Amino acid sequence: MGAAVTTTRTEAPGTNTAAAALTVTIDDLRRQLTEVYRAWGMGEAHIETTVEMMLYADIHGIDSHGVGMLPLYSQWRGEYQLNMRPEIATVREGPAIAVLDGDAGLGHAAAHAAMGLAMEKAKSIGLGAVAVRNSAHFGAAGAYAMLAAEAGLIGIATTSAHHEIIVPTFSAQAMFGTNPIAFAAPAGRNRPFSLDMATSTVAVGKIVIAQRHGRPIPEGWASDGGGRPTTDPDVALENYMLSPLGGTRELGSHKGYGLAAMVEILSTMLSGAIYTGTKAARRPDAVHPGVGHFMLAMDPGAFREFGDFEDDMDDMIDALRANRPVDPAQKVMVAGDPEYRAAEERRRSGVPLPAMLVGELRAIVAECGAPYVLEG
Amino acid sequence: MGAAVTTTRTEAPGTNTAAAALTVTIDDLRRQLTEVYRAWGMGEAHIETTVEMMLYADIHGIDSHGVGMLPLYSQWRGEYQLNMRPEIATVREGPAIAVLDGDAGLGHAAAHAAMGLAMEKAKSIGLGAVAVRNSAHFGAAGAYAMLAAEAGLIGIATTSAHHEIIVPTFSAQAMFGTNPIAFAAPAGRNRPFSLDMATSTVAVGKIVIAQRHGRPIPEGWASDGGGRPTTDPDVALENYMLSPLGGTRELGSHKGYGLAAMVEILSTMLSGAIYTGTKAARRPDAVHPGVGHFMLAMDPGAFREFGDFEDDMDDMIDALRANRPVDPAQKVMVAGDPEYRAAEERRRSGVPLPAMLVGELRAIVAECGAPYVLEG
Numbered sequence: 001m002g003a004a005v006t007t008t009r010t011e012a013p014g015t016n017t018a019a020a021a022l023t024v025t026i027d028d029l030r031r032q033l034t035e036v037y038r039a040w041g042m043g044e045a046h047i048e049t050t051v052e053m054m055l056y057a058d059i060h061g062i063d064s065h066g067v068g069m070l071p072l073y074s075q076w077r078g079e080y081q082l083n084m085r086p087e088i089a090t091v092r093e094g095p096a097i098a099v100l101d102g103d104a105g106l107g108h109a110a111a112h113a114a115m116g117l118a119m120e121k122a123k124s125i126g127l128g129a130v131a132v133r134n135s136a137h138f139g140a141a142g143a144y145a146m147l148a149a150e151a152g153l154i155g156i157a158t159t160s161a162h163h164e165i166i167v168p169t170f171s172a173q174a175m176f177g178t179n180p181i182a183f184a185a186p187a188g189r190n191r192p193f194s195l196d197m198a199t200s201t202v203a204v205g206k207i208v209i210a211q212r213h214g215r216p217i218p219e220g221w222a223s224d225g226g227g228r229p230t231t232d233p234d235v236a237l238e239n240y241m242l243s244p245l246g247g248t249r250e251l252g253s254h255k256g257y258g259l260a261a262m263v264e265i266l267s268t269m270l271s272g273a274i275y276t277g278t279k280a281a282r283r284p285d286a287v288h289p290g291v292g293h294f295m296l297a298m299d300p301g302a303f304r305e306f307g308d309f310e311d312d313m314d315d316m317i318d319a320l321r322a323n324r325p326v327d328p329a330q331k332v333m334v335a336g337d338p339e340y341r342a343a344e345e346r347r348r349s350g351v352p353l354p355a356m357l358v359g360e361l362r363a364i365v366a367e368c369g370a371p372y373v374l375e376g
Numbered sequence: 377m378g379a380a381v382t383t384t385r386t387e388a389p390g391t392n393t394a395a396a397a398l399t400v401t402i403d404d405l406r407r408q409l410t411e412v413y414r415a416w417g418m419g420e421a422h423i424e425t426t427v428e429m430m431l432y433a434d435i436h437g438i439d440s441h442g443v444g445m446l447p448l449y450s451q452w453r454g455e456y457q458l459n460m461r462p463e464i465a466t467v468r469e470g471p472a473i474a475v476l477d478g479d480a481g482l483g484h485a486a487a488h489a490a491m492g493l494a495m496e497k498a499k500s501i502g503l504g505a506v507a508v509r510n511s512a513h514f515g516a517a518g519a520y521a522m523l524a525a526e527a528g529l530i531g532i533a534t535t536s537a538h539h540e541i542i543v544p545t546f547s548a549q550a551m552f553g554t555n556p557i558a559f560a561a562p563a564g565r566n567r568p569f570s571l572d573m574a575t576s577t578v579a580v581g582k583i584v585i586a587q588r589h590g591r592p593i594p595e596g597w598a599s600d601g602g603g604r605p606t607t608d609p610d611v612a613l614e615n616y617m618l619s620p621l622g623g624t625r626e627l628g629s630h631k632g633y634g635l636a637a638m639v640e641i642l643s644t645m646l647s648g649a650i651y652t653g654t655k656a657a658r659r660p661d662a663v664h665p666g667v668g669h670f671m672l673a674m675d676p677g678a679f680r681e682f683g684d685f686e687d688d689m690d691d692m693i694d695a696l697r698a699n700r701p702v703d704p705a706q707k708v709m710v711a712g713d714p715e716y717r718a719a720e721e722r723r724r725s726g727v728p729l730p731a732m733l734v735g736e737l738r739a740i741v742a743e744c745g746a747p748y749v750l751e752g
Contacts, residue, residue: 097502126473171699195634227702258571323547326603
């Protein structure tokens with residue numbers, strides 16, 4: 001992975017911050033993250049898992065969920081008293097299901113353990129589901145669904161979030177996190193089908209980009225403080241109220257709202273995590289966010305003759321890619337294609353880090369006393 | 377249910393069809409459906425299940441999926457050689473999963489059996505999933521998810537369809553049915569959370585209504601023959617190409633497209649059903665549509681202490697209903713609320729049948745020699 005690439009420095013034009021934008025190798029990024037977590041006191045057993053789950057996002061172009069989260073993790077470490085040496089405990093277990101307690105740590109290691117356990121059950125009896133409570137942000141949901149798909153299983157991963165941002169249809173209050181759903185399924189000659197989607201119309205990042213460019217946002221992305229659709233990115237970012245997928249009632253926002261609630265039920269109610277929408281009233285004392293995850297794995301080999309599922313997946317994927325496109329220049333894609341393309345590019349050329357993030361990483365490293373390895 | 381109601385005849389103003397609109401009691405509708413299926417030669421064991429699953433839709437205001445389907449079933453009975461006396465077979469079974477073969481019948485009885493089996497497994501080991509192949513239209517997906525919720529379980533139901541209508545993002549070809557997802561979860565003092573959504577932005581019925589009123593449709597509902605968004609209901613109904621949830625690329629149609637594909641994978645690839653998107657090339661000989669379903673049931677009592685899940689569900693549902701609304705006249709709803717309201721109304725006042733449907737029902741009854749019971 002990126003063996004021939006070296007970390008390169010790029011001057012960020014038009015910025016006068018101390019740091020410049022960088023493109024770093026995956027290996028360097030892995031080393032830097034490892035050093036920070038070590039300095040933060042994370043147990044060695046969890047460092048590798050946490051770093052690999054974060055790198056999944058950076059490698060696959062999901063810039064909002066990899067190293068870009070480290071400044072927030074740094075802030076939350078104090079604010080939420082994240083436990084850097086959690087003992088992840090199995091609090092309930094049967095042949096098909098289990099519940100894990102994340103012991104107030106970050107979410108990556110707990111979610112990784114949960115999907116691993118669900119996969120064991122699926123390999124044994126065709127199906128397994130594991131819920132996690134007392135956890136926190138786990139990076140990209142797709143990383144966990146893909147653990148299953150890479151092992152020949154169907155994987156589903158969902159998570160709650162500790163900050164409400166999605167606004168129900170007809171409401172003027174945010175009541176859910178971006179509550180993502182990831183679904184991955186193996187194919188034969190094709191890479192796995194890999195869907196990883198927030199149940200909001202867009203991520204906050206897209207509104208930030210519109211703001212930077214001084215462009216209006218489409219109606220259906222976000223609302224103003226009164227719950228009415230806004231096209232002004234400044235208003236959207238002041239209120240932090242995202243529309244559920246569908247955008248407006250007319251275009252089916254009640255479906256996106258329903259999906260966000262479904263994710264909350266699977267992640268929070270099933271595990272016994274804290275529901276952010278009522279936290280202030282019900283759990284005002286809770287310091288740790290108490291996020292919940294849900295992982296399900298299913299073995300196609302238990303349902304079909306060996307190879308038949310994968311053949312049918314290839315058949316569908318090939319047919320979709322061969323679709324007549326609206327614009328000949330933009331071929332029809334299959335879920336996961338943009339991420340696979342990014343991974344190919346970044347394994348070859350490295351991961352670009354914007355100047356602001358480089359500055360934040362340098363500050364984090366300086367603060368915790370870890371070695372800084374990104375600029376040689 | 378509707379004991380005090382009598383079937384009433386209403387003149388449909390402005391129509392000169394032979395039949396007039398009717399409002400019928402649920403009991404009369406049950407009797408009429410039963411008589412038709414008996415005349416069609418359906419086995420008595422399947423008649424009750426099929427009729428109750430259809431009535432779920434009529435009672436809950438889902439007019440597109442109940443008795444309104446009978447004219448199409450009548451047509452498909454010949455066209456697709458629907459087997460009226462199918463022997464639903466369990467072709468694979470383990471402690472957590474099973475695969476059923478619907479024996480080329482209608483889908484209601486097979487899907488009902490599949491959810492029943494998934495529920496048995498969930499009650500035994502917390503989780504069960506059953507896939508069905510060689511089936512056909514099963515009515516409203518929500519009917520099956522609600523079987524689980526009424527028994528205190530979480531239920532998920534999906535189905536493929538035998539006619540492609542959803543167009544992938546960037547594509548000019550329909551590649552999936554309306555591929556619905558239903559998810560239901562029990563609460564305590566509240567009725568179950570009950571989401572039942574097509575993965576298209578809207579149902580065809582909504583475009584038909586716009587056409588009747590001579591109104592344009594919003595961009596994001598459907599596309600023209602070239603795959604470009606159209607606002608003309610005539611163009612939309614000529615091409616029968618619906619947008620996935622999200623509507624346009626800018627508003628996240630790739631997510632709706634991903635969900636439609638996920639439903640296809642669960643319903644078709646996992647069961648070994650026929651994928652409509654490649655049927656012409658791969659299974660040109662198949663007469664029966666070979667639709668697939670997927671049913672999953674999960675027992676919250678296996679994950680949580682008794683009653684805790686239901687308490688947390690009530691907490692969330694109450695908080696959502698208490699949300700500050702954008703418009704004080706339109707309160708925030710929870711998935712299932714519109715259907716519960718319709719059920720209350722229809723149990724009291726009966727089920728309205730438009731004049732055109734009454735005419736079609738009379739023709740079906742006359743053709744098969746069943747007694748006509750709707751107009752006393």
